[in-house]
Amino acid sequence: MRIKAIVKRVLLQMVRDKRTLALLFLAPLLVLSLMYVLFQSNQTTTATIGIRSNVDADLVKAIKSDDLTVKTYGRHANAKTEIRRHDLAGFITQDGDKLRVTYQNSQPSQAALIRQSLIQGQTKLQFKALTAVTKAQQAALKQTQSQLNQLTASLPASSPASSQQSATNQPPTKVQQPTRYHVTSHYLYGSQDSTFFVEFLPILLGFFVFFFVFLISGMSLLNERTSGTLTRLLATPVRRGEIITGYMIGYGLFAIVQTLIICTFSIYVFNVHILGSFWLLVLINLVLALVALSMGIFISTFANTEFQMIQFIPLVVVPQVFFSGLVPVSGMATWLQVLAHVFPLYYGGAALTDVATKGFTFGDVAPELGILLLFVIILTGLNTVGLRRYRRV
Amino acid sequence: MTLTVNAEKITKRFGSKTVLDQVDLQLSPGEILGLIGPSGAGKTTLVKAILGMEKLDGGTAQVFEQTMPNRPVMAEIGYMAQSDALYQDLTAKENLLFFARLMGVPHDQLAPNMAYATELVNLTADLNKKVVAYSGGMKRRLSLAIALIQDPGLLILDEPTVGIDPELRQQIWAELKRLKDQGKAILITTHVMDEAERCDQLMLIREGIDLAHGTPQELKDRYGVATIEQVFLKAGRLQDENQSNR
Known part of the structure; x- marks a missing residue:
């Protein structure tokens, strides 16, 4: 009954606060859309690719540009080895009319640049060949025309059939056809579908849910403290645990709605393909939201004003971003890798990425979920004890 | 005694x-x-x-x-704090209901208790207004109504x-006297x-x-x-x- 009353009040307050609702539901969509556009049209990307020396020189000339540098390696150079050794974005080998492209793909935008350049290069070659053919045909046509004129002038009585005969007698123009290459692609890391956005989307999902829920729950409990309503609440027979639980349920409901909106939006609007279960993504985000909730409430006890609460963002939220998987944790120094394990978003990001890109099932991400729940339990316990400041029972 | x-x-x-x-x-x-x-x-x-x-x-x-x-x-104590601890975004009625529920007022007692408390502090007409639109005196009266909501001992x-204006103050004191006479x-x-x-x-x-x-x-x-x-x-x-x- 009391928990229900608190949940109802939290919901009512949120619904009344239109701006906060907009922040919770629309701001993530706005930022995600912005990132989507940003990572789709990355104009400043430059890349260096390697080729074996036997690759068609015309093609190489065609794909070369200010953004794409081409380096030539030996006839038997190994693609993977050269990519690793010289940090090349890709490597091209040719075998007859077969082109084999190996992409490093650690930066999807570079792979995209190479793909694009290859297609453009081939089109350029074909276009050139086509103009050459047209020119030759035009020349042949002109020749025929003049011959025809001569013929009609010298033989005004002759039948048109004979003139046609002479025209077709001309030898066919010989034009060299461009080779149509069969391109096969190989990826050192990831796959063809990898873009920054797709790779980061699951992590971004988790981050947005975490960040906004953290901010809003922390702020609202802070408000409750500074406005005196928390003291007033504790002058009723309510249990401290009931207050915390009521908050968790109330804001948890909003977190579910937020997660559903963001997930649905990214899948249908950005057309992102999610390998694993959609509902598993929602579940992970919900657990992450609960961590954010209890953390927000916990942190708010150390702040006396909203301004002080904002000061905790660079301390508490920003480091989480670094360890969420946006920067590969496996590439960090050992002590940083150890440190990563204290950040909830490390587990959340890993679980979300695994489900979205590797199709992990509930059983596969259960350990991460368990650790996140442990965060929730510990923080909730601390929060309940923290309220003892106001009332000892 | x-x-x-x-x-x-x-x-x-x-x-x-x-x-x-x-x-x-x-x-x-x-x-x-x-x-x-x-x-x-x-x-x-x-x-x-x-x-x-x-x-x-x-x-x-x-x-x-x-x-x-x-x-x-705590359920037996009606407390009115020095500063008004009210939820600004909620209406007076919602504030009252919320505290009544926390105080554990039985469901069938909610309506009569609310009617009594709001009547006493003269807020019946403004019950559906949001607290943020209330004047200082009205907030004080609402706080008093909340203190009385569970009919505490x-x-x-x-x-x-x-x-609170002098006239209402007289009313409130008259009511306090009546409550006192109830024991x-x-x-x-x-x-x-x-x-x-x-x-x-x-x-x-x-x-x-x-x-x-x-x-x-x-x-x-x-x-x-x-x-x-x-x-x-x-x-x-x-x-x-x-x-x-x-």
């Missing part, structure tokens, strides 16, 4: 500053006890100590013969009449001296010390003055002289 409130030797320190020094306070059913004293004298701290919301450095507080802090006893009101105990802090005159018992606190207590008439006689205001001033002067003599 058993005491509703029995606080003994309440001592509270904030750091090195002693805010309450061995204060005793007794309150019987059907009695209004007025706490008077200058700002910062420790009135609110004493009130919170009785509610069990302040960790004490000495002494005990009992309410309804239960040592505080005690969660279930003990009312603890921390400066209840600040910002409820009322503890009230005030700065308004004519309100102090209406209390059955008075307690004058200054710098955390119980300077004097008794009925208004007893206090006036003891200091040989005509009004409580003069008691207030004279007692304060005497305390200062005592300290400087030491």
Whole structure:
């Protein structure tokens, strides 16, 4: 009954606060859309690719540009080895009319640049060949025309059939056809579908849910403290645990709605393909939201004003971003890798990425979920004890 | 008759500053006890100590013969804090309902209790307005209505009449008198001296010390003055002289 009353009040307050609702539901969509556009049209990307020396020189000339540098390696150079050794974005080998492209793909935008350049290069070659053919045909046509004129002038009585005969007698123009290459692609890391956005989307999902829920729950409990309503609440027979639980349920409901909106939006609007279960993504985000909730409430006890609460963002939220998987944790120094394990978003990001890109099932991400729940339990316990400041029972 | 409130030797320190020094306070059913004293004298701290919301450095507080802090006893205390603790985004009705539910008012009692409390503080017409649109006096009245919502046996009101117009103040005092006659105990802090005159018992606190207590008439006689205001001033002067003599 009391928990229900608190949940109802939290919901009512949120619904009344239109701006906060907009922040919770629309701001993530706005930022995600912005990132989507940003990572789709990355104009400043430059890349260096390697080729074996036997690759068609015309093609190489065609794909070369200010953004794409081409380096030539030996006839038997190994693609993977050269990519690793010289940090090349890709490597091209040719075998007859077969082109084999190996992409490093650690930066999807570079792979995209190479793909694009290859297609453009081939089109350029074909276009050139086509103009050459047209020119030759035009020349042949002109020749025929003049011959025809001569013929009609010298033989005004002759039948048109004979003139046609002479025209077709001309030898066919010989034009060299461009080779149509069969391109096969190989990826050192990831796959063809990898873009920054797709790779980061699951992590971004988790981050947005975490960040906004953290901010809003922390702020609202802070408000409750500074406005005196928390003291007033504790002058009723309510249990401290009931207050915390009521908050968790109330804001948890909003977190579910937020997660559903963001997930649905990214899948249908950005057309992102999610390998694993959609509902598993929602579940992970919900657990992450609960961590954010209890953390927000916990942190708010150390702040006396909203301004002080904002000061905790660079301390508490920003480091989480670094360890969420946006920067590969496996590439960090050992002590940083150890440190990563204290950040909830490390587990959340890993679980979300695994489900979205590797199709992990509930059983596969259960350990991460368990650790996140442990965060929730510990923080909730601390929060309940923290309220003892106001009332000892 | 058993005491509703029995606080003994309440001592509270904030750091090195002693805010309450061995204060005793007794309150019987059907009695209004007025706490008077200058700002910062420790009135609110004493009130919170009785509610069990302040960790004490000495002494005990009992309410309804239960040592505080005690969660279930909270349901028997109607508390009005010094600052209005209301949810601004909610309407008055929603605020009242919320606290009624927390107080554990039975479902069938919600409507009559709310009607009674709002009627008393004259807010029935503005019940569906958001609190953010309320004036200071209206907020005070809503806080009082919340304190009365569960028909408690003990009312603890921390400066209840600040910002309330004289006419409504008269009404509220008439109602407090009626509640007292029903056998409820009322503890009230005030700065308004004519309100102090209406209390059955008075307690004058200054710098955390119980300077004097008794009925208004007893206090006036003891200091040989005509009004409580003069008691207030004279007692304060005497305390200062005592300290400087030491």
